[in-house]
Amino acid sequence: MKKWERIAALVFFLIGLGAAWEATNIGFGSFQTPGPGFYPFWLAVILAVVSFIYFLNNLGKDSKVVALWEKKTWVRPLLAIILMLVYGLLLDRLGFLLDTFFLFLIWLTVIEREKPLTVALVSVLGTVVVYILFVQFLQVQLPKGLLF
Amino acid sequence: MGAFEGLMHGFSLAITPTNLLFAFLGTLLGTMVGVLPGLGPAATISLLLPLTYALGSPVTSIIMLAGIYYGGMYGGSTTSILLNIPGESASVVTCIDGYQMAKKGRAGAALGIAAIGSFVAGTVGVIGLTCMAPPLSRFALRFGPPEYFSLTILGLMLAAYLTGKSIIKGIVMVILGLFLATIGLDPVRGNLRYTFGTLILQDGLDFLTLGMGIFGIGEILSNLEQKMKAELVTTKIRNLWPTVKDFAAAKWAIVRGSLIGFFVGLLPGGGAVIASMLSYAVEKKSAKHPEEFGEGAIQGVAGPESANNAAASASFIPMMTLGIPGNPAIAMIFAALLIQGVIPGPLLIKEHPDLFWGVVASMYIGNVMLIILNLPLVGLWVQLLRIPYSILAPVIVMICSIGVYSMKYNSGDVVMMFIFGIVGYLLRKFDFDLGPLLLAFVLGKLMESSLSQSLLISKGDFSIFFTRPISATILSFAALMILLPLISKIVKGLWKKAPGAAV
Structure with a gap:
């Protein structure tokens, strides 16, 4: 280290x-x-x-070479970082709901490798629940964009 | 108003239906996020901060947010015991013996003693808060800018020393946090500092954006490195009531845990995480059979779980009387008070007696609610643990985004939060502790303004910090903190050099 x-x-x-x-x-x-x-x-x-x-x-040599990321452990965090940044940048253009739908869809497919059924279910349900809870019930103003 | 009258007045406020409801919501939510790994009380409170605008009433808002904090301390143990993953960071040490107990079929006893210990300690903590906060805040009325400057120095030093493994890295984080707080408008003259010509940095960095980024998002990125593989102990949980033998074994651990937790919670820079670790170390040292630790010793569950609850209650004391928050979760509540137009500090109890006593009284009630939520209903929380973490991660990303966006309705803040997430992830990678960074960020403004006011009073003479008695006392504590490790190092060095000395 x-x-x-x-x-x-x-x-x-x-x-x-x-x-x-x-x-x-x-x-x-x-x-x-x-x-x-x-x-x-x-x-x-x-x-x-x-x-x-x-x-x-921290002068001196390590007793053995230490890698900051072992094997390919950096892949999933990196994918998540790219996905999140794109999500943030597209928030205004796509609108919160559509953007969040894609976030779930891509996150669960690419990063978590979930089964297509789980992906579809969580993405749709997640987006609907957000809409009902935050937009309808709590009246939070979210970027509107293309949908709604 | 004396403590007793104050408390009675507080109860009259806390038992109104609205406040009872929000105390219940807070403790329920707290238990929930405590159970769920990867989402801690600090992140949850920050998530709900924007909603407190809508609530309007400061008492009700803070009752709910406080409930999340101490409720989280109860919930965290459930995950640690059943899953061997800490539900939140103050329950890390509970994993060691709690999970072993669960594997041996004693999950019920472990959960039961954790809840009972939490209840006892939580109540001890609130009693301490009731008795100590009013005199302390009267004392703090004598504080001027130099005293506050010294106090922030001491607090930040404690934060750097107590949290991580390496003191020097702690200090680096503290300075970085103070530094981040200087971005934006200069508080004295209104000059722009470190904005690099960008518009988004002009208002300065926001506490929530920073906090959710380095804690919420950073944590998710770290967790993504490995597949969260968790083995839920699924055997039916029966006998939640620990046996008489368990009680006999755990009672002193609970008492010690409560006291340790309370005093650690009082320290600026202290808090539930350190309290639980210290309690575990003390239990292990003082045990008759230290070899049982790590194999399912009930004291290893009872002590730390009591300590983290007592610390959670006690950490309200420095925040409400001095305006110095000791840990990230309490810093979020500090921010909530500011949003409501209440300035935490020595005048808080005097100027907002309803708020102070209402919240304190609600904490007595909240503790009773929590033991009901956590003893008979523990099965419900276990079901919650069946939600796979893979689904939870994008949900947390989304909730954090909503929280940050709804503050200023600016999607740039969301991107900023993600950038802090990356920074937090990298700092974690290098074993930096992020608590001191956030605390330093919160205290940064107070530190700069008290420094410049002090220098104005003294016309640029730094001796003002050493000639005023209270300030000098506080600073000498801080100096002691620097010198103690040095002295112990030198003494140890001399021991080694002495011939024939056993090391």
Whole structure:
């Protein structure tokens, strides 16, 4: 894990440096009259320092090579991430109900490999229940889009 | 108003039909999400936050949300015992002995002792809340900006130290959380900070979007790595009432668990998760037969399950009296109070006695409701566990989306939540604990404003934090926290160097 820990530390260190630099652009002010960048500047500096210590704590070699994702365990999370992002981006265009229907359909088929009957049942029922519960009963405003 | 009169007044509010109904709904929902793995009380409360706008009444809203929190503590044990998967994170340690008991045909006794312990501890916690909150909030009236700044420092330090395995990683998360809170308008002058010219970042990040993203969505992504394979102990659950022998074995575990839970719950940064783990460790250390732990020791169920309930009740104390929420779930209730226009802090009890006493009284009633929901009706919850997780995951994604969308009616927030989900997933991958991040985010605004107000008072002199007695005391506790591990390391090092020392 040490190699990965060092990479994480490095990322946080760079975030700290970048944020500190940006803070001076926002306006550091002075100790007597702190500017808007004063507080974030010190946070960023502390972040960089702490990440540096974190980096030093993880020097040395791993006893054995550790993969962050064993075998193909990254496949399903990655599919889910893509699916969710597309779902979010299409929310306004397709409308909540249609978009959610497709979310269920694709999620259950591609990620969970459920049987077609289960997929169809859950997708239709799920969408209908959402409509009744949230739109009709609780009167939540959801993106309308193509349907309804 | 004295504590007794206050409580009586509270009961008169809590037993109105509407409030009883919402207390029941809250505890029912809490038990449900406690039972369902992958959906915790924090995420559920955040989901229902937008609905509290519609409820209108702050008392009723908070009664329901509080019910979800302490109800979740009851429900979590059921899943741990029957499925060996924690229903929510405060029941992780219950798996160890609870599942072993279930495998040996003693599921009933385990569920029973968990519910009874939860009831006892929950009630102890509320009694503590009744007695301690009013004097504490009177004391906190003396706090000015420097005291609050010191308090946030102490709280965040506790959060970093108590939660994860690595202190340095905890501190990284705290700073990151504080940092995320600075995005958007600067509270003093209104300058834009870290928005990178985008419109969506101008209002700053939203607590709900962040919380649901890193907790709700992040958790789902982590769970997707492996097929959730769960073996439900399906033998018929009989004898929910533990035997006299069980009681004798568990009674001190319940008492100890209640006390540990209460005090851990009081700490800013403490909460049900840590309380349950600490209680398990104490039970194992103090047991006559420590070898039974891991093989189905009833103390290993009774202690942690009591502790998490006591902690849940106790964590209302710092939130309601100081305005410092100690854990993610209570931070959600903190957010709910703000939505209702109530500012949690030392003035809360004085200015909103109805709210405070109504909620406290409802917690006594809620505990009674919960033991009824969890003892005779446990079979019902077991049925809930037959829902496969594969179906649950997209449902949670959908519910989180509704929750975030209905806040500002902006689908950009939904995408933002998913992005935080990815961040949360990656941070989990690197073994970062996300609780401190969320707490730091919540306390970030208070920290910055109390810092800049203090520096205004003192004209830029940092000694203001050390010369005011209360602030200095709080800070010295914080300093002690940094020094203790260092000192113990040095002492241990000296021991090792000393010749002939047994290590």
